[in-house]
Amino acid sequence: xxxxxxxxAAIGYLLAHQSEHLxxxxxxxVGRCADHLMESGISxxxxxxxxxxxxxxxxxxxxxxxxxxxxxxxYAVFVVDPVSKKTVCFTAADLVRIAREQTRSAATSxxxxx
Numbered sequence: 645x646x647x648x649x650x651x652x653a654a655i656g657y658l659l660a661h662q663s664e665h666l667x668x669x670x671x672x673x674v675g676r677c678a679d680h681l682m683e684s685g686i687s688x689x690x691x692x693x694x695x696x697x698x699x700x701x702x703x704x705x706x707x708x709x710x711x712x713x714x715x716x717x718x719y720a721v722f723v724v725d726p727v728s729k730k731t732v733c734f735t736a737a738d739l740v741r742i743a744r745e746q747t748r749s750a751a752t753s754x755x756x757x758x
Contacts (some may be wrong), residue, residue, distance in 0.1 A: 650681060650690075654698035657681075662702070674699060 657677045678691035710723040
C-alpha cells in the first residue's frame with residue numbers, strides 16, 4: 645500500500661473505532677489499528693509509525709494548537725496555541741518524563757480497576 649493510502653487507511657480505522665476505546669485504552673486502539681495495517685504486508689514498526697501519525701492528525705482536529713516545525717529540533721518541540729497566542733517548548737527530557745508519568749498513571753488505573 646502506498647504511504648498516503650496507509651495514512652488514509654489508518655485515519656479511517658481510527659475514526660471508525662475510536663469510540664470503542666476510552667482514553668486510557670489508547671494503546672489498544674493503536675495496536676488494533678497497526679494490526680489492521682499490517683494485513684497489507686507492512687512491518688509492525690511501519691504500521692505503528694503510520695498509526696501514531698494518523699492519531700496525531702485525528703486528535704489535532706479538536707484543537708488549534710500545532711507543532712512549529714520551523715523552530716523545533718530533535719531535542720526541543722515548540723507547540724503553538726494560536727488562540728491564547730502562547731508557545732510552549734518541551735525538551736526531549738520533558739517528553740520522556742511525561743511519557744513515563746502517563747505509563748505509570750495508566751498502569752495504576754488498570755491495577756485499581758481489578
